[in-house]
Amino acid sequence: MQFIWFRQDLRIHDHAALWHATQAGPCIALVVISPEQWALHNDAAVKIDFYLRQLQALKTQLKTLNIPLVIRHIPFWKDIPQGVFQLTQQLNINCIHANIELGVNELKRDAQLQKFLEKDNKSLELYHDRTLFPVGSIRNKSHQPYQVFSAFKKNCYERLSVSLPQCYPQIEVQADLQLDSLEDESVCTFAELYPDHPSIKLQDRWPVSEEYALTLLDDFINDKVIHYEKERDFPHLDSTSQLSPYLNLGMISIRQCIQALFRRQHGHFHIEHLGQQTWLDELLWREFYQHILFDFPQVSKHQPFKVDTQKIQWRDAPKDLTAWQQGQTGIPIVDAGMRQLLATGWMHNRVRMITAMFLTKNLLIDWRLGEQWFMQHLIDGDLAANNGGWQWCASTGTDSVPYFRIFNPISQSQKFDTNGDYIRQWVPELAHLDAKAIHEPYAKNLNLALNYPQPIADLKQTRIRAIEAFKSI
C-alpha cells in the first residue's frame, strides 16, 4: 500500500507525488495538521483558514478517485516522523510519496522520517513539484548556485527553450479499497480552531478549489497578460493574476501556469509580447527565491544573505513600528498598503516594495520585524518569497537593491497612483482630497483639519540617516 502525503500541494491535478504514488499501487492519502507549529512559523490566520477550506475540497476530490484520506493532528513537527511512521505500521504502508518542502525544518523532518522508515524496510520518495526545475539543478559554469537573478533567469530561459516542463497526466480512479474501518479524524474547520476570528469574513474574497484557481489563471492569460507589462505596477488596477495564495498553497502548480502562458504557442517557448515575458520573469523571481532558500539555508534562519549587514544598527522604535503596522504613518501610500494587508490578507507588489523600503530605510527598523508582520498577515505568506522580498528592499539580500537607491514613497505614489484612487480606497479620511494633495496632505498647509496623522518621518533626513547607517558597516 502507498501513502500519498499532501503538504503544501492540496490538489489532484498535475501533482508529482500523487501521480507517482498511483503508478506504484493502491493509495491512501495523508494530511498532517499542526496548528501549534503553524503559530510558531507565524502563519497568518487567513492563510490557515484558506488551507483548511481547501482541505475540505481535497477530501471531496479524493473521494471521486476512491482514495481514502487520513487526517492526523500532530501539534509539533518534531513529533511528525514518529507519528507518521506509526501510521505506516498500522496501515501496512510500504512507501510514502510526497513533494519536497524546502525549509530547513521541513527537510530535517523528512530526513528523520526516512531513517525510521529505512529501519523497517519502507521508503520515503520525494519529488520536485514546487519549482519548475529541481532545486540544486540550476548551476553556473563553476557548478555553483547563482546569486544574481539575471544570470539565473538566462539559464532558466535556455532550459525552457529546450522544452517546457510538462504537466502530469490525469489520475485514474482506483479500485475501492474497502477500508471502512479506516480511522479518519474529520477535517477541523477554522471556526473550531479560532472561534469568531475576523479572517472568517474574508472567505468570500478568497474562494478555494482547484477549479477556481484554474479559472483565475485562464482569465488572466486570456484578458490581462497582454497588458501586464504596462499595468502591473498600478495598485488601483486589477491587473495582476492574484494567484499567489493559490500557488503558495499548491491549489495550482507552477507547470500549469507555464503551460497556460505558452498555450497560444502550442506549448513552445516562444515569447510573443512583453506582457508574456514580464509575467514569465515574475514566475522566475519566485523560482529564484525558492532555489536561494534551498542553496543558502541561512536565509531561513533569520540571517541576512550579505553577512556584513548583520552589523547595521537598526533602530529600536516600537511606536514607529506600531504606526507602520496599523497604517498610521502619515504617508498615505504606505498607510494604504498596510491597511489593504490588514483588510484583505494581500498587498499589491509595488506597495509591498514601498512599505518595506519605508520600514527598513526611512524608519531604519530591522527587516526581520517587517518580514514577521507580513507573514502573520499575508494569505500568500511564503518563506522564500517573503524573505527574498524583504531582503531585496532592505539591501541585505542576494541581488538586492543598492542601499543608496531609496524609494521616495511620495514620488512612488505620484507615479503609480497618480489620481490617488488606491489611497482613496484604503485611507477614506483622505478621500475628499484632490489628486495632488492626496499624496502628501500636509505638504502645503500644516493646519489642514484632517483626521489623519502627520508623517512620522522626515523623508529627506531619514534617507540620509539610512545611507549613513549602511556606509558605516
Ligand SMILES: Cc1cc2nc3c(=O)[nH]c(=O)nc-3n(C[C@H](O)[C@H](O)[C@H](O)COP(=O)(O)OP(=O)(O)OC[C@H]3O[C@@H](n4cnc5c(N)ncnc54)[C@H](O)[C@@H]3O)c2cc1C
Ligand atoms: C516585501 C515583499 C514581501 C513579499 N512576500 C511574498 C510572499 O510572502 N509570498 C508571495 O507569494 N510573494 C511575495 N512577494 C512577491 C509579490 O509581491 C507577490 O508574489 C505578488 O504581489 C502576488 O501577486 P500576484 O499573484 O497578482 O502576482 P503576479 O504579478 O500575477 O505574478 C505571478 C506570480 O509570480 C510570483 N511572483 C511575482 N512577483 C514575485 C516576486 N517579486 N518574488 C517572488 N515571486 C513573485 C508569485 O507567485 C505570483 O503569484 C513579496 C514581495 C515583497 C516586495
